[in-house]
Amino acid sequence: MRESPGWRALGKAYGMTADSETPLRADARRNRDQIIAAARTIFTQQGPDVPMEVIARAAAVGVGTLYRRFPDRDALIGAVARDNFARVLTEARASIAEEPTAWDALVRFLRQSRELKLSVQLAMVSPVAAVVIRDDPLTDEFRRALLDELDSVVHAAQAEGTLRKDVDTGDVAMLFSLLLRQISGDDELARVAPERCMTLMLDGLRAQPGSPLPGRPLTSEDLNKHLTPPT
């Protein structure tokens, strides 16, 4: 009868922010991290509506363990969101700090960041997750901080003359949020296409265009091959 009343509610509101309650046994902590890592991957690919068991399997853990650590899906989503937003923020700051120009920082940030995908997915695509995020003050804080950083790069790039003046942070975020959905399959097309699209989109953003595209042009024959032969 260890559970005092309100324990669950507290856990759900603030999550396990490292310092909460008893400091988890070593293996428990490891499992918890695996769960979040697995959920991060799967949420990115399939959205936050996948059955809990899928996540448990991917984390090499029993469903029981998952439920013990996260009382319901919302708790899990919340934890993943906090973790993910923090990562994105870190990446953004690193880009800004390490790249010579604002444009380079922007490009690096957008290119390297698979994490960003998940953030946008959680915040803007999935209605369920959006609610969870709105109700979690910590996540909300991360989100604000992130947007501040983005704002500063975007405006700096415009001051540099590398980013067109008729867009703003919202446009940039929206544009790249479109890279969300994966093409099904795992052939060359599915692998190369996102990079090419990314480059084309960056050319669209740039004040003057002209970047070379990676890979070779994808023809309609490529699409055919993607549709027909696998089996």
Place this chain on the structure above:
Amino acid sequence: MRESPGWRALGKAYGMTADSETPLRADARRNRDQIIAAARTIFTQQGPDVPMEVIARAAAVGVGTLYRRFPDRDALIGAVARDNFARVLTEARASIAEEPTAWDALVRFLRQSRELKLSVQLAMVSPVAAVVIRDDPLTDEFRRALLDELDSVVHAAQAEGTLRKDVDTGDVAMLFSLLLRQISGDDELARVAPERCMTLMLDGLRAQPGSPLPGRPLTSEDLNKHLTPPT
């Protein structure tokens, strides 16, 4: 016991291509069209995995009617796919015939075509639908014809000098397939964003950039408003 053996298989393979079997009573035909129309809308928005009853309701029809006309989901998907591919093909040909330049034809085709969205969704995003399409010779024919048309516009635009030379039909299709997923919600952001993205992407494709963007720049504050206040 009207159903001779093989009837279902035949119906599934070729679908009701207007001339199949007995020519359907008037009300039946009407209902069938409503079903396909409804399915088209819903598939576009939510993908082809929605419960059958949702489609029936949207078509103002009982589930029974739906199942009578389409023995299973695959049959429905097949019918919608044929209908949709045919529409896209028509739109493509109209664009090519009526626009003065290849670039204009391309832009019009990509802009106006909500249908295209569904085609790409069915053919490339949903694995289930992809299988159905692959197994249906008629749909396959449509798809080839469509890609031929696309090929010709793309190459014509390149010959004109309006489309960059380092892309091909596959790139164009992929890029716009990204416009698939909607942002959740129905506020200004959700309404304006797609158009802006479309224009940015076209700028990225264009040999020289410079189109004015519709609407006003979306700021990070716009994103905030989208996330917080509704209720």
Place this chain on the structure above:
DNA sequence: GCCTATGTGGAGGAAAATATTCCGGTTCCT
């Protein structure tokens, strides 16, 4: 090494979502 609080896996029953059948009643067509 031993002991116990803490943690684990996953079977299994409850609940929800979805698919599919069936038939009394209605509508079209000649």
Place this chain on the structure above:
DNA sequence: AGGAACCGGAATATTTTCCTCCACATAGGC
């Protein structure tokens, strides 16, 4: 009018998903 074709949706079957529970395992202080 009259019969074949068709309709709606309640009822039933099936599948998916959730979540609890407990016999067994392990970490880690002593």
